[in-house]
Amino acid sequence: MPNIYGMTLTDLENYFNENNEKPFRAKQVYEWLYQQKNADCLSWSNIKKECREKLMSDFSFNKLTLIKREIDDLTEKYLFELEDKERIEAVLMAHDYGLSVCVSSQVGCNMGCAFCESGRLKKIRNLQAYEIVCQILMIEEITGKKIHSVVIMGIGEPLDNEENVFKFIKIINQDIGLAIGSRHITLSTCGLVPKIKDLYDLKLQINLAISLHAPDDELRNRLMPVNKMYNIDQLMSVLKEYIRVTNRRVTIEYVMLSMVNDTQECALKLAALLQGMNVYVNLIPYNETNHLEFKKSSKARIDLFFDTLKKKGINVTVRKEFGRKISAACGQLRSKEV
Ligand code: SAH
Numbered sequence: 001m002p003n004i005y006g007m008t009l010t011d012l013e014n015y016f017n018e019n020n021e022k023p024f025r026a027k028q029v030y031e032w033l034y035q036q037k038n039a040d041c042l043s044w045s046n047i048k049k050e051c052r053e054k055l056m057s058d059f060s061f062n063k064l065t066l067i068k069r070e071i072d073d074l075t076e077k078y079l080f081e082l083e084d085k086e087r088i089e090a091v092l093m094a095h096d097y098g099l100s101v102c103v104s105s106q107v108g109c110n111m112g113c114a115f116c117e118s119g120r121l122k123k124i125r126n127l128q129a130y131e132i133v134c135q136i137l138m139i140e141e142i143t144g145k146k147i148h149s150v151v152i153m154g155i156g157e158p159l160d161n162e163e164n165v166f167k168f169i170k171i172i173n174q175d176i177g178l179a180i181g182s183r184h185i186t187l188s189t190c191g192l193v194p195k196i197k198d199l200y201d202l203k204l205q206i207n208l209a210i211s212l213h214a215p216d217d218e219l220r221n222r223l224m225p226v227n228k229m230y231n232i233d234q235l236m237s238v239l240k241e242y243i244r245v246t247n248r249r250v251t252i253e254y255v256m257l258s259m260v261n262d263t264q265e266c267a268l269k270l271a272a273l274l275q276g277m278n279v280y281v282n283l284i285p286y287n288e289t290n291h292l293e294f295k296k297s298s299k300a301r302i303d304l305f306f307d308t309l310k311k312k313g314i315n316v317t318v319r320k321e322f323g324r325k326i327s328a329a330c331g332q333l334r335s336k337e338v
Pocket of ligand 1: 286
């Protein structure tokens with residue numbers, strides 16, 4: 001039975017059409033689910049009784065089960081259980097511009113980045129669209145607050161589950177639903193080149209972030225196995241095309257690993273690679289994990305790397321660190337629970 005939270009507005013309009021009902025019912029359903037946050041469809045007073053009963057028998061209204069909520073200052077970590085008892089995490093962060101949620105897109109991940117803790121747990125399965133939608137909906141319900149922005153940067157490679165992730169984006173983007181603007185949605189990928197093409201073909205006006213982490217193939221092959229499939233050249237050409245077609249600036253994520261990719265040589269190579277492109281580099285302080293061979297770069301090394309990029313005319317920022325105390329930081333999700 002399909003889950004109601006995995007239905008786009010168009011899917012629901014088609015459903016009502018097929019059942020000889022007015023398609024505007026779809027909007028009413030969205031209002032109940034996402035604005036009233038009322039999942040008891042038998043109580044939906046503006047929809048006639050037979051129609052409510054039919055909805056009840058045609059769809060599952062199950063969400064996720066909250067197992068644990070950990071709070072640390074500006075960060076909250078949520079551990080959810082899925083219907084098949086698998087567990088996933090989402091993180092809520094309070095920024096000065098509003099609340100943002102980092103969602104997971106898969107149970108485990110197959111990309112195998114050398115420094116990433118989440119990748120130690122091989123992919124078990126893709127998340128369904130409703131399982132990603134419910135991470136946000138439930139956090140809004142639990143906190144009673146509106147989510148301003150969403151980053152698809154939790155466990156999983158979103159472009160390895162593109163169908164469900166694109167559906168999820170359409171659902172949360174809907175005005176009469178959660179109404180999260182596409183400019184407030186960021187998808188982060190390790191660089192599955194053909195899927196990046198799909199992204200601009202679909203004209204989703206979301207932000208794209210690329211986990212680059214190394215300025216040359218030799219180093220990137222060591223850190224990110226995906227580079228053996230799609231190398232830096234291929235990645236840069238698709239990004240240039242992406243920027244040309246969408247006219248959007250792309251974020252380049254660069255996790256700072258001490259003495260590995262944070263040298264002056266790397267900074268200069270990175271600046272040369274990105275010269276003239278409409279990108280900005282986000283330097284990510286590494287969260288140390290059980291991968292003992294990787295250490296976080298010192299503040300001094302990050303500052304120097306930052307200055308070198310700046311001097312070469314590259315836009316660059318250093319990411320604020322969130323949630324280290326509760327292991328809610330990048331690459332650490334779920335690892336303690338399994
Ligand atoms: N698979 C996607 C999204 C999930 S990872 C991607 O690769 O972009 C989100 C980001 O966290 C990536 O940039 C990833 O490289 C980074 N990351 C992983 N482990 C980390 C760690 N321990 N410290 C800091 N960043 C980490």
